Structures are given as structure tokens and as C-alpha cells.
Amino acid sequence: MCGITGIMVTGDNQVDQSALRLMTEQIAHRGPDADGFFFGAGVALGHRRLSIIDVDGGHQPMLSRDERVVVSYNGEIYNFQQLRRELEALGHHFTSHSDTEVLLASYLEWGRECVTRLRGMFAFALWDSRSRELFLARDRLGIKPLYFANLADGTFIFGSELKALMVYPGISRKMRIDALEDFMALGYVPDPKSILDGVEQLSPGYTLTVNRETGQQRQMPYWSLDVVTPAIAGGQPDELLERLEEAVKLRMIADVPLGAFLSGGLDSSTIVGLMSRNNPEPVETCSIGSDDPLFDESGHAQLVADHFGTHHRMRLVSAKDSSLLDVMASVYDEPFADLSALPTYRVCALAREKVKVALSGDGGDELFAGYRRHRFHMLEEELRSRIPLGIRRPVFSALAAVYPKLDGAPRFMRAKSTFEALARSSAEAYFQSVSKTPDSVRLKLYSRKMSDRLFGYHPQERFTKLATEVSDAHPLSIIQYIDFKTYLPGDILTKVDRASMAHSLEVRVPILDHKFVEWGLRLDPETRIRDGIGKAVFKDATRGFVPNSIIDRPKKGFNVPAANWLREELAGEVRNLAASERLLDTGLFSRKAMQKMVDEHLEQKRDHHTSLWSLLMLERSMEQLDLSYA
Structure with a gap:
């Protein structure tokens, strides 16, 4: 396992070598065993190594024998031994026992299609001086991360973690408004966005090719989940x-x-x-x-x-x-x-x-x-399938409006969320079931400025789009597809x-x-x-x-007693949220709404622990990255 970084500049500009070294140093924890650098004409790659396979060999960045192709790679290719035998039969010779050399040879033999042959977790960058292209790829499920940014002067930078990009001169520190809304709803920022305006994540199962001469960039999927084709026989x-x-x-x-x-x-x-x-x-x-x-x-x-x-x-x-x-x-x-x-x-x-x-x-x-939400969704789906949305929406919306929210009541008495789910489409309902902070709470937290800057954007748009992509699939497969994405x-x-x-x-x-x-x-x-x-x-x-x-035994999960924790040990931190300069200076949050949320939670009138934890993490991250929103 490793960490990778890189810079590509345009025209006759030269790569700032000290900047690349500083970027790579930020992710030393990903690879404490060694570092390595490649500096070419307008392109540079950095690497931090955690030695797992071929400890003495496999140093990176690794160059091809003719030194025209170089790779910096993070991950493990589990079928590298099989691929090596195949490549040897095709005439390739190896000097190490590493999967990195197999990856390099795979590209030399099959070009960009090499990713379809890889079985593992990976994020890599490969510079091909013959085509003058930088080729990046991320594994199919998104096990390994990869961030990149295009700067105003044409410079392209990338790294395994956001902190590697943050030290590059001129990088934006402005929060992306729709990514902030995603985070408040879901508790994370989904790809291809990042919290930073101008920085993206390469999506799982995608490649990105950047041509240094033309500046042209192409993102292409190389794998997709199949949940539509009828079920296979077997499965014993x-x-x-x-x-x-x-x-x-x-x-x-x-x-x-x-x-x-x-x-x-x-x-x-x-x-x-x-x-x-x-x-x-x-x-x-x-x-x-x-x-x-x-x-x-x-x-x-x-x-x-x-x-x-x-x-x-x-x-x-x-x-x-x-x-x-x-x-x-x-x-x-x-x-x-x-x-x-x-x-x-x-x-x-x-x-x-x-x-x-x-x-x-x-x-x-x-x-x-295996999640409880899967089972609940399918129970609700039975009723949704019998009553058209045009009837369900007004009827169950009215019921949800009058039914009280009973956070502390037994589950069978907490019908408000069920009524709300039945008033929505399947994708909308599933979005609400995974939300850390539901619409009814989240929108009250926002100022008019936040609402205006969102221009009507809602995070459930992604869920609806994904559901549409596999609309012919079984309802359970649809929400699992959404989970995987x-x-x-x-x-x-x-x-x-x-x-x-x-x-x-x-x-x-x-x-x-x-x-x-x-x-x-x-x-x-x-x-x-x-x-x-x-x-x-x-x-x-x-x-x-x-x-x-x-x-x-019932599924328990890997959790902590957050509700009481925020009322006891972290009560002081929670109280400070309502006066947080970091959050309030953005102009995106309502001081009055935040104060009300804090008071309700501390006085045990409502359980807001997921929303409060999200705000705490947002505040800390803004401080860590020195983020702002003008």
C-alpha cells in the first residue's frame, strides 16, 4: 500500500520539484518505508512506499526498460502472478517479483485496456512519453482514493489524499456549496466531488487521460455493476x-x-x-x-x-x-x-x-x-408498488404532517418517518433513509444565502439518477446499486x-x-x-x-454512544457550535437554528446527535484545511 502524487505543467513551464516533494511528504504515513520521484519534461511523479510484496524490489516510480513509460501506483494486484505468466509468454522479461512491474508490463502490452485485466485495489498514474499522455485509473469499487485538480494556469495535480494537494501553491480553499449540502445530508462528500471548489475525485471504475500537448482530458468508465440481467442459476x-x-x-x-x-x-x-x-x-x-x-x-x-x-x-x-x-x-x-x-x-x-x-x-x-434499512425499504416498497405516487404523495404527506415525531418511543410508534417514506418515490425514500440530517432539519439550519446559492440543488438527485440507470432491476437490487455507487x-x-x-x-x-x-x-x-x-x-x-x-445474533455495528456523549463529555463543544465563527462566518448557517438544535439536544427534548456530529466534523475540517466560503 502506498501514496502517489504528481504534477503536469503546460508548454515550456517547468515542474516545481520542491512542491512535488512537499506534496509527497504530506502522505508519508501511507508509505513510511521509502519515497521516490520521477522528474521529466513537464511531468513529475511522487511516491511513498509501504512494502508488502517484493520488499527489496519494486521501488517506485518505476520506469520501463526504455525509460519512456513510468508508473506510480498505490494498491495491490492480486492476480499479478497469473498476469506475469501471461506476459512472459508474450515475450516480456521481469527483473523483480513485484506487482508494480506487472502493471507496467500490462500497460506496455495492452495499453489503457490493461485495467480490465487487473483484479485488486488500486489507484495509479502512468506517464507515457511516447503519446505525451498521463493515464490515471482507480479500482472498480473505489477501495483506493485519487484526487485531482486543474489549476488556472493549466497545471494538473493529483494525489492519494486531499492533504497532498492542499500544499500546492494556488490551490483553492473555497468550499464547494453543493458538496457541503451533500455532506450535511449524507455525512460524507460523494465522488466525483470534493469539499473543495476545483478539486475532484476520480470515480471508481474510471480512467482519466490527460494530454500534455493539447490539454484535452477524457474520463472513461471501464467497468459497471450489472444488476439488471436476470439472476444466474446456482448460488448454492x-x-x-x-x-x-x-x-x-x-x-x-x-x-x-x-x-x-x-x-x-x-x-x-x-x-x-x-x-x-x-x-x-x-x-x-x-x-x-x-x-x-x-x-x-x-x-x-x-x-x-x-x-x-x-x-x-x-x-x-x-x-x-x-x-x-x-x-x-x-x-x-x-x-x-x-x-x-x-x-x-x-x-x-x-x-x-x-x-x-x-x-x-x-x-x-x-x-x-444486511442493513436494517434494506429490509424496511422492501416492506415499504410493497405498499408503494400497489398505490400510484400521485395518490400516495398527498395522502401520506398529510399523515406525516400531523403525526408527531417520537424519537424515544418504541419503533412501532415511530410512524412519521414511514408516512414520509410512503409519500416519496422509491429513490427519494431511500435517500431519506440514509440521510444523517433529514431535509426537515437540514433546511432549517441553512441561511437564506445557503438556500439561494444551492439554486435548487438536492442531493437526492444522484439517487434518482442512479435508480433510473437500473430501473429494470429488482427493487432490492436498485437500492444496492445505489449503495455501491x-x-x-x-x-x-x-x-x-x-x-x-x-x-x-x-x-x-x-x-x-x-x-x-x-x-x-x-x-x-x-x-x-x-x-x-x-x-x-x-x-x-x-x-x-x-x-x-x-x-x-442481530447486527450491532461498530458504534459509539454518541447521543449521551454529546450531552456529557462533549457538551462544551456542542454549546460552542452555536457561536462557531468558522461556521457562522460563511453566512451559510442560521445562528438561531443552530442554537435551537443545541438546546434541544442538551435538554434531551430531541436527539440531534447525527446532525451535531456532522457540524462538529465540518468545523474541525474547515479549520484543518483553512476553508472558507465567500
């Missing part, structure tokens, strides 16, 4: 476990110590079990325990560790870990409001004490419909990448092997949610392999 439990085991075995290739996260949930337990079955020595596993019994899963993790005979370590941390508040802004750069980022950061630190690579169970809920890369994978890289730890995600994903999303949707139970086919596949008590 044995086949699922066999396919996942193959993905796990590929990700166990490493020349450094390797382990796994073990939360005690079904996904991580299955990954650990498959690793144990393919490793002669006990697998190194680790988990974080909480001092709050309501949020502690360490007992379940220990049960799985005993079952598979792993070498397990657990560390108890406070559920109310306020020391990480400022650290999160530094780690994530952009505002990021997933509260599970805090325990994720801690478990990555624990893992790095023993290993350099860890496997995780991320992606199982997205692939096999938004929540998975924007939240889950961003969370794990930044938290792990902050500790120079590589995390591999077998469930998100693109071949396994392609197969899993083609299974009959009825096998994912059956009789109101999510991940049904995955549970069938693991029964008899993972303890039943793990399979059958």
Missing part, C-alpha cells in the same frame, strides 16, 4: 463459500506479517475462518472492546477466535473517546461524519502493532442486503482507507473482490432477504462453519 451455499475462499486466498499473498480484524460479526468471522482454513499457523486477529456494555462486542469476537484458534488480541477503549475529535479532521481532511471512524482508527492502531496487512469483512452488508466508496471504504493508512496498515477486503461482487449481485434478490431476514444466502452458506450464535 457451497458455491458462495468456495468463491469467497478463493478471494480470501488471493489476499493472503504477502511478504510481511498478515492478520485480520475480528469484530464478532458474521462477515469478519467468516473471513477469519477462511483464513484459518488456509494458514498453517494461527491467524493474528484483533478487536476493540468498549467500556460500555451496550456497545461492547469483544465477547463475540473472543468466541470466534476460540472457535478458529486464532492468536487474538483485544484492547478496551472508552466508548466516549473524545481525544480523537481533532485527530479525525487530520486523518480524513474532508468533513467525515461516520461515528464508527473512531473505533476503526483504534482497531487499525492495534493491528499495526503486530501486522502490516489486515483483512476485513467490509462489503458484506452492501452485497447481501454512493455509501460504499464515499463512507465505508473512505473510513477504512484513511484510518488504516494513518497507521501505515494495508487493509484488504475479500468480499469486495470484483468477481465475487459480480456473482453475488446476480443472485436472485429473494435469496438476500428471505422472510424478513437480511443476508439470508450468506447465513445459509456459513452455517456449520461459523458458530450459530454469531450467525443468528
Whole structure:
């Protein structure tokens, strides 16, 4: 795992070498083992290396034998050995045992189409002096990040993290208004946007080609999820476990110590079990325990560790870990409001004490419909399918308007959100179900200036567009498609990448092997949610392999007791929000509305913890990046 940076200038301009070195230094945590630089005519590439495969070889940036092509690469190509054999048969010769050299040879042999042959996680930049083009690519699911910007003087810069770009002279520090709205709604900034005006993320499954002579830029998709084609035959439990085991075995290739996260949930337990079955020595596993019994899963993790005979370590941390508040802004750069980022950061630190690579169970809920919102959406969808929207919208909107919001009541009494969902289209309803701050609350927070500058933009437009792309798919497959395009890369994978890289730890995600994903999303949707139970086919596949008590227990998640935390340890921080100069000086927020939200939460009249946490993270990120909005 590594970090990459680069600069391309126009005409006879020369690359600022000191700027590239400074950019690369900002992401030293992504690769503490070595750095490297390439300086050519108008183009420069930087690299920070975390040595995983071919520790002594594979240094980057790596040049082709004729020195006309050079690559800087972040990630792992798990099928590099197979590709190497294929390339050797075509006449290529290798001087190292690294996947980087295989990537370089793949480009020399197949050109830009090489990305379609890669199986892994990656973000890379490749300069081809023959065509005078810079070629960038990002993996299919968005496991590895890549930011880029076009500056006013024609300079093109890129880097693995936003902090690498922020030190380049002349970079914009103005917030992008629609990205701010996205963040307040979702808790993250979805690609291809960033929080900065003028800086973008390369979307998962895309390539970007930049011609130095003409300045022309082309973004092209090279992969897409297929959720429309009718379900494939098969999908028996044995086949699922066999396919996942193959993905796990590929990700166990490493020349450094390797382990796994073990939360005690079904996904991580299955990954650990498959690793144990393919490793002669006990697998190194680790988990974080909480001092709050309501949020502690360490007992379940220990049960799985005993079952598979792993070498397990657990560390108890406070559920109310306020020391990480400022650290999160530094780690994530952009505002990021997933509260599970805090325990994720801690478990990555624990893992790095023993290993350099860890496997995780991320992606199982997205692939096999394991979230509670999936089940609720499908229940609502049954009624939506029977009553036209033209009738539902006025009827259920009226019911929602008069029904009180009962945050603390039993779930069956909280009908207001259900009425609101039934009054919307399917995509609109799903957007609201994943929102950190719903429309009714968010719009009250904004000033007239914010509302005017949005020009009618609403974040649910992306959800509606994505749903339209696969409108012929099963309703469950549609919302899973939306998850794979938004929540998975924007939240889950961003969370794990930044938290792990902050500790120079590589995390591999077998469930998100693109071949396994392609197969899993083609299974009959009825096998994912059956009789109101999510991940049904995955549970069938693991029964008899993972303890039943793990399979059958309710999903808990990797969370913290945020509502009370913000009323107790962080009450002072919450009170200060209503007078935050960083937020209020933008002119985008209403002081009165913020004060009301703070008072309602502290006085336990309403639970606003997700919105307040988003505002706290926004404030810290604005300070970290010195952001403004004029």
C-alpha cells in the first residue's frame, strides 16, 4: 500500500520539484518505508512506499526498460502472478517479483485496456512519453482514493489524499456549496466531488487521460455493476463459500506479517475462518472492546477466535473517546461524519502493532442486503408498488404532517418517518433513509444565502439518477446499486482507507473482490432477504462453519454512544457550535437554528446527535484545511 502524487505543467513551464516533494511528504504515513520521484519534461511523479510484496524490489516510480513509460501506483494486484505468466509468454522479461512491474508490463502490452485485466485495489498514474499522455485509473469499487485538480494556469495535480494537494501553491480553499449540502445530508462528500471548489475525485471504475500537448482530458468508465440481467442459476451455499475462499486466498499473498480484524460479526468471522482454513499457523486477529456494555462486542469476537484458534488480541477503549475529535479532521481532511471512524482508527492502531496487512469483512452488508434499512425499504416498497405516487404523495404527506415525531418511543410508534417514506418515490425514500440530517432539519439550519446559492440543488438527485440507470432491476437490487455507487466508496471504504493508512496498515477486503461482487449481485434478490431476514444466502452458506450464535445474533455495528456523549463529555463543544465563527462566518448557517438544535439536544427534548456530529466534523475540517466560503 502506498501514496502517489504528481504534477503536469503546460508548454515550456517547468515542474516545481520542491512542491512535488512537499506534496509527497504530506502522505508519508501511507508509505513510511521509502519515497521516490520521477522528474521529466513537464511531468513529475511522487511516491511513498509501504512494502508488502517484493520488499527489496519494486521501488517506485518505476520506469520501463526504455525509460519512456513510468508508473506510480498505490494498491495491490492480486492476480499479478497469473498476469506475469501471461506476459512472459508474450515475450516480456521481469527483473523483480513485484506487482508494480506487472502493471507496467500490462500497460506496455495492452495499453489503457490493461485495467480490465487487473483484479485488486488500486489507484495509479502512468506517464507515457511516447503519446505525451498521463493515464490515471482507480479500482472498480473505489477501495483506493485519487484526487485531482486543474489549476488556472493549466497545471494538473493529483494525489492519494486531499492533504497532498492542499500544499500546492494556488490551490483553492473555497468550499464547494453543493458538496457541503451533500455532506450535511449524507455525512460524507460523494465522488466525483470534493469539499473543495476545483478539486475532484476520480470515480471508481474510471480512467482519466490527460494530454500534455493539447490539454484535452477524457474520463472513461471501464467497468459497471450489472444488476439488471436476470439472476444466474446456482448460488448454492457451497458455491458462495468456495468463491469467497478463493478471494480470501488471493489476499493472503504477502511478504510481511498478515492478520485480520475480528469484530464478532458474521462477515469478519467468516473471513477469519477462511483464513484459518488456509494458514498453517494461527491467524493474528484483533478487536476493540468498549467500556460500555451496550456497545461492547469483544465477547463475540473472543468466541470466534476460540472457535478458529486464532492468536487474538483485544484492547478496551472508552466508548466516549473524545481525544480523537481533532485527530479525525487530520486523518480524513474532508468533513467525515461516520461515528464508527473512531473505533476503526483504534482497531487499525492495534493491528499495526503486530501486522502490516489486515483483512476485513467490509462489503458484506452492501452485497447481501444486511442493513436494517434494506429490509424496511422492501416492506415499504410493497405498499408503494400497489398505490400510484400521485395518490400516495398527498395522502401520506398529510399523515406525516400531523403525526408527531417520537424519537424515544418504541419503533412501532415511530410512524412519521414511514408516512414520509410512503409519500416519496422509491429513490427519494431511500435517500431519506440514509440521510444523517433529514431535509426537515437540514433546511432549517441553512441561511437564506445557503438556500439561494444551492439554486435548487438536492442531493437526492444522484439517487434518482442512479435508480433510473437500473430501473429494470429488482427493487432490492436498485437500492444496492445505489449503495455501491454512493455509501460504499464515499463512507465505508473512505473510513477504512484513511484510518488504516494513518497507521501505515494495508487493509484488504475479500468480499469486495470484483468477481465475487459480480456473482453475488446476480443472485436472485429473494435469496438476500428471505422472510424478513437480511443476508439470508450468506447465513445459509456459513452455517456449520461459523458458530450459530454469531450467525443468528442481530447486527450491532461498530458504534459509539454518541447521543449521551454529546450531552456529557462533549457538551462544551456542542454549546460552542452555536457561536462557531468558522461556521457562522460563511453566512451559510442560521445562528438561531443552530442554537435551537443545541438546546434541544442538551435538554434531551430531541436527539440531534447525527446532525451535531456532522457540524462538529465540518468545523474541525474547515479549520484543518483553512476553508472558507465567500
